[in-house]
Amino acid sequence: MQWYRRPILAVADFGPVEQFTRTNSLFKGLVNRFVAGETLEETLPKVEQIASSGITATLDELGENVSSEAEASAAVETFIRSLRGLSERSLEPNISIKLTMLGLDLGTEIAKANVLRILTVAREVGGFVRIDMEGSQYVDATMDLFEQVHDAYPAEVGIVIQSYLYRARADVERAIARNARVRLVKGAYSEPATVAFASAVDRDDNYLRLMYLLLEKGTYPAIATHDTALINAAKAFAKDHGIGLDRFEFQMLYGVRRDLQTQLASEGYRMRVYIPFGTEWYPYFTRRIAERPANATFVLRQFFDRGKAD
Numbered sequence: 001m002q003w004y005r006r007p008i009l010a011v012a013d014f015g016p017v018e019q020f021t022r023t024n025s026l027f028k029g030l031v032n033r034f035v036a037g038e039t040l041e042e043t044l045p046k047v048e049q050i051a052s053s054g055i056t057a058t059l060d061e062l063g064e065n066v067s068s069e070a071e072a073s074a075a076v077e078t079f080i081r082s083l084r085g086l087s088e089r090s091l092e093p094n095i096s097i098k099l100t101m102l103g104l105d106l107g108t109e110i111a112k113a114n115v116l117r118i119l120t121v122a123r124e125v126g127g128f129v130r131i132d133m134e135g136s137q138y139v140d141a142t143m144d145l146f147e148q149v150h151d152a153y154p155a156e157v158g159i160v161i162q163s164y165l166y167r168a169r170a171d172v173e174r175a176i177a178r179n180a181r182v183r184l185v186k187g188a189y190s191e192p193a194t195v196a197f198a199s200a201v202d203r204d205d206n207y208l209r210l211m212y213l214l215l216e217k218g219t220y221p222a223i224a225t226h227d228t229a230l231i232n233a234a235k236a237f238a239k240d241h242g243i244g245l246d247r248f249e250f251q252m253l254y255g256v257r258r259d260l261q262t263q264l265a266s267e268g269y270r271m272r273v274y275i276p277f278g279t280e281w282y283p284y285f286t287r288r289i290a291e292r293p294a295n296a297t298f299v300l301r302q303f304f305d306r307g308k309a310d
Helices: 003-011 015-023 024-036 038-053 067-087 108-125 138-154 168-177 200-217 229-241 258-268 282-291 293-309
Strands: 056-061 094-097 128-131 157-162 182-185 223-226 247-252 271-276
Touching: 038 271, 056 067, 056 200, 056 223, 067 108, 067 168, 094 108, 108 128, 108 138, 108 157, 128 138, 128 182, 138 168, 157 168, 157 271, 168 200, 182 200, 200 223, 200 229, 223 229, 229 258, 247 258, 247 293
Parallel strands: 056 094, 056 271, 094 128, 128 157, 157 182, 182 223, 223 247, 247 271
Antiparallel strands: none
16 A cells, blocks of 8 residues: 555544535535536436547446445435436446445345346346445455356446455456456555555556456456556557457546546547446545545645635
8 A cells, every 4th residue: 555545544534524525615626526426417417428528437326334224225226227317318327336335234135135126227228237346354245246146147247356455366267267347446445464465566566467367368357547557558468469459448437537538538449437426425535535646636736726716
């Protein structure tokens, strides 16, 4: 982990900081850079705008660790509305879900039943659902549940694997063996050195190795990174090994490296943007700030520039 991530996340978890950020109007514009809106209705026009430039999208309602079945059911309904809303607008019905938002803390069977409800609709509309990966304490349960639902819905569901975890290669190999679609990310949670690579060099090296493995043997992998060096490495590997541009895609976050997103799409690469929305934006927003110095610099610059304007 970069030296700055842990202190940034620690400060963000301090109650008064969260309250200030949520209630101060200054931060609204900053949040809007990374979060498309608080409602699905606000968000869908932004998906249409992105689609008009030849870039596809994945929608994700933000939230995690619900404490009741009613909250989990409400999340299911939003995910279903997302799939149907995208389909009705002739947009690709593609969404990302978190199992703790669907009741994983309440029991595996509850979460599984909720995922199956979503996948049933995904199949109806010709859509795709990506099961996001959360903190390391959830990886075993997430992989097990994913494999169970993938057996029944192999074309409709994929998984996210975080390369900074030591176990990532084994999980990638499990996914490849079942022809499952993997979204490869570095990882954004604060993890101890007992389970995750501590240095940036080791994390990048593991990402590179897993990326090559997925490009060569995986089923339509998603290379999710904003790192230009890794992107260039993926492009070179695909070219050198005769891997067609239709066999993988790049993915990036909404509001991050828009210039690079447009460039890749113009070069003929498949480009997808992960578009989060919802009222529970604070944890997501702080992780985006913590993971890249450029994001933190952007926030500080906007803060001071607006302060001068006032």
